[in-house]
Amino acid sequence: MQAPSNRILVVGPAWVGDMVMSQVLFKHLKQRSSEIEIDVLSPRATVALVSRMAEVSTGIHMPLGHGEFRFAYRRGFGEQLKSRRYRQAIVLPNSWKSALVPFFADIPVRTGFRGEYRYVLLNDIRMMNASRLPRMVDRFVALGAGAADPLPEVAPPALMTDADNLAALRGKFSLEPGPAVLALCPGAEYGDAKQWPARHFAAAADHAVRQGYVVWILGGPNDAGIADAIRDAMADDTRAALTNLVGETSLVDAVDLLGAANLVISNDSGLMHIAAAVGTTVAVLYGSTSPAFTPPLSQRAHIFTESLACSPCFKRVCPLGHKNCLNGLLPSRLFDLVDQCGAGRS
CATH class of the missing domain: 3.40.50.2000 (Glycogen Phosphorylase B;)
Structure with a gap:
């Protein structure tokens, strides 16, 4: 052998x-x-x-x-x-x-x-x-250390980006370089109890556009419904700055697009972890889950939570029927971060 x-x-x-x-x-x-x-x-x-x-x-x-x-x-x-x-x-x-x-x-x-x-x-x-x-x-x-070894200190995730692929995506979807980019990641495969309401995403997008941003929405085909709801909830004077990329890109495309954003607003989701791993500033919205268990592994992450007595419940659907942990997390709490990240241009 x-x-x-x-x-x-x-x-x-x-x-x-x-x-x-x-x-x-x-x-x-x-x-x-x-x-x-x-x-x-x-x-x-x-x-x-x-x-x-x-x-x-x-x-x-x-x-x-x-x-x-x-x-x-x-x-x-x-x-x-x-x-x-x-x-x-x-x-x-x-x-x-x-x-x-x-x-x-x-x-x-x-x-x-x-x-x-x-x-x-x-x-x-x-x-x-x-x-x-x-x-x-x-x-x-x-699991990579010895059974009796102390937990080692290791650097956080760091995904590689591809400038050539990003350039191709900009051409394919007419994503002009220059304006600051707010990327929204409104999906959450686990369930509705992890999703910030569409109207809140829309309000954050409205504020960003009025500060000079363009807005991209990223996600998989299952996120088409909430992406459409965000678009419909945006104000008439800001909607033209929105590009809906939901269902149009691969996972590695999302790596490059999130790496090109000035700010990402995301639920506790896979795309949030990607945004953190490419070094983009990310605002993470926690409802039914806990930042103590699956935090973004980045110094540029900002965690927003209501810290209610009923959360985290780790349920797919709010067992109390109100989802106050996310409904009560108002978009205005993110506006200062939006303003700070929009001060520069990509």
């Missing part, structure tokens, strides 16, 4: 924000050994993102949707990876099925947190200590 190579396989998360945060793990692995080659296995929704992470050698697409089991397919997929002779697998998701591919790839060290009876599939099982690892990013990094 051949000795393992210097490759590590990371089974990555299915959520965009989690994938951005996982870059901190990749940075840590590279700090421990610059010779390590990191491959990342993840679904279509997130695999493209690793092409903008300098630490990753290869992104491997797992062509199964969220929730699909297909035991035989996962077994065959794992057996195909045997030839890469990985020395270790780090499994970030906690599901049983996510540990199948490393097991069938005969990877000698298979690391992950205990969960869903994975005792056979994993042989380097770690115990989750929420008080020691309060943030999602801490948990990812801990």
Whole structure:
């Protein structure tokens, strides 16, 4: 049997924000050994993102949707990876099925947190200590350290941008350079309880346009409804400065567009984490979720929350029916930040 190579396989998360945060793990692995080659296995929704992470050698697409089991397919997929002779697998998701591919790839060290009876599939099982690892990013990094090691300090995510792709996007969508750009990210895949109301986004956009901004809305096809609602709620004298890019761009396109913005206003979402990782100033609106668990990993992030007794509830839909945690978070609280970021021009 051949000795393992210097490759590590990371089974990555299915959520965009989690994938951005996982870059901190990749940075840590590279700090421990610059010779390590990191491959990342993840679904279509997130695999493209690793092409903008300098630490990753290869992104491997797992062509199964969220929730699909297909035991035989996962077994065959794992057996195909045997030839890469990985020395270790780090499994970030906690599901049983996510540990199948490393097991069938005969990877000698298979690391992950205990969960869903994975005792056979994993042989380097770690115990989750929420008080020691309060943030999602801490948990990812801990899996790359020794079980008894203290949590290392690692630099935050830093996604690479592509100036040529940005120029192509500006041409394709007639996005003229010059004015300050406010990018709105109104979507939240998890559910409505994470979404700031469309009328609030519109009010922030109205204020920005009157300060000289143009406004871009970014998101996936599922965000078309709220994007249209924002446009309809904007004032007649500001609407012409809006460009709706929802459903028109890829995830890596969003990296470049968010990197070109002066300010991003976003729910707690994957695009928020991308904006933070490209170094753009970002205003993050927290309702049902907590900045203590999934904060933007950036010194240029500004967190806005109502801090109500009922939040964070971590529900997809407000269980009390009022969503005051976001309805009560008024756009005027962001106006000073809008004014500050618009003082310069991109």
